[in-house]
Every structure is written in C-alpha cells, then in structure tokens.
Amino acid sequence: MYRYMEKQKFIIVISDYSTSPGPRYCYQGDDSGEDFYHKVLNQKFKEAFEQKSELEVNLDGPDGYASSFLDEAFGNLIFDFGLENVQSRVKIVSNEEPEWIEMIEKETYVQWEQRRAETKIPKKTINHEEWWRYNFATNSIEKRRWIDKN
C-alpha cells in the first residue's frame, strides 16, 4: 500500500489502496475518501511529519476518481494538520490526470484550511479508530478519536 524509499521519502500509491476509488463518505460506498484518509493517509502523513520527510502521493493507476474522494481525503488532512504542514510535506503526482493536482492544491487545500479556521467539524459517517492530529498549542501530534460518528 505504501513504500519506503531512501532519502526519507514516503510514497503512497493510491492504486495499491484501490483500483477503483469510491465516493466521499464510507456509508456511500467502498473505498471512499473518508476511508482512505483514516486507513492510509493520516498514518502515513504522521510518519513523514515525524521524520521531517516528504510524502509523495501518486494518483496514477485507478480507473478514475470522483472529485469528492480526493476532496474528502486531502481536506481532512488539512483539517487535522493545517495548510502549512501539509504543503511543506506533501507532493501529489499524476501523469494521467494532472488536473486533480491543481484542484487539490488550489481548491481543496484553501477551502479546508478555511473550514479548519472556522472549526467546522468534518462529517464522520462511521466511528473510526483513533487518528493523528497536530496540536498547534503544544506543537506536537496527538492520537485520539477526535470526532465521533456525526
């Protein structure tokens, strides 16, 4: 699902998670953006963050994306870690559909950072296991179930 490379670079290849990524929320279908965030992206970003490494997310391979999948996955990352932390660590790669990179970086990041600033709680459609979040007050990361099913 994810690979570790020399030079402390972490890589997530989304096609290793699913060859057919699904909708936005878990209840809407398999392999949703919500599910991908909680099963893969949150943990892998935390590891890259701790080691001050880059996290490369490769979008190529699956049979296509719904914009809602990518928005939910990367949006939650922004909500939990903040725009600056994510921008400085995450590199999104796609030769097949580079337009997704533009959407994520120019729309999702901005909208979810705004949402984080306004503390508009993201929707969780199942009770997830504890996940990581950056605590801006203590400058550290903590693991907890931050939001129950809502």
Next chain:
Amino acid sequence: MDRQELILYGLQISDWIGIVEIVVTSVIGIWIAVAVQNNLTKSRYLKEYFINEVKEIRDLYKSFVNHLYKGDKSATDIKDWFKIMSERTQNLDKFLHQKYKIDDSLIKSKHAEIQQKVTDYDEFNENYKEPTVKFTNSSKNDILKLHSELSCVLTQRVIDINAAKNRRKFFSKNK
C-alpha cells in the same frame, strides 16, 4: 572551349542559353508546384485529422450528457468515462500545441471542470452504489451550461486549427 563546338544543329550559343534557361525554369517550376502541393496536402490532411478528433469528442460528449439527463449511467460508469476522456483531451491539446502552438489547455481545462463538478454532486455520491444516478433539475441545468461552454471551446478549437500555420520544423523537433 572551341566556339565552333557549341554551334550544333545549326543553333547559336545564345539559342542554347535560351533553351537551357527554359528547361531550368520549367524544372524549378514543376519542383516548386509539386513540393508546395505535397506540403499543402499533408498539412490539410493533418488539420482534417485534428478537426475530426474535435468533432468526435463533441459527439461523445453529446451522447454522454444525454445519458446523464436520462439518468441511466452508474456512478462508476460516469467516473470511468471521465478518465478515458481526460486522456483523450489531454493528448489532443498536447499535439495541437506541439504542431500549431495553440494554447495547450483549453479543452482539457473545461473537461476537468465538468468532471470535478459532476463527480462532486450529492446525487453522484449518494447513489454511488446504485445501478444508475438520477441528477436533480438544478444539477442538470449546471451540466447543460457546462456542456454548452464546452461546445463553444470545441468550436473555437476548429477555428484555431483551420487558421493555424505549421510550426517550423526546427521548433517541432525540439519540442
């Protein structure tokens, strides 16, 4: 050279010069006509190919939007179709830019906008597991508007291709 050697078949030197001039001029004329015609034919053929590709994208989109209106496509079908069309529009824009230096993102940008909008609708996500997705009238209006904008972009592309001049070989080889 002996002056008498050039006086052959009763023709003077000046006559021979005239004949040679006529032959050379004719050969150059024929060569120019053939070469230019060949280039024009090749250029026209390529333009027709690109224009047909634009027309095909237009027809595929028209049929796809009809299906969205009827609500007889599944969410995964919609998602897959968008990906296939992404590659096609990306390639067309790339080659148009390489060959004619036409702005390389007009079609794929509009396509991406439609793809992002349609796959973000609540109806698309809420009916992801269902065999078909029925869009609301409001979403259908949005789709119609975007489809109309895409049609304008495609028409503009046909105009651009027709008006385009080939890029010089030096540049095309190095791109």
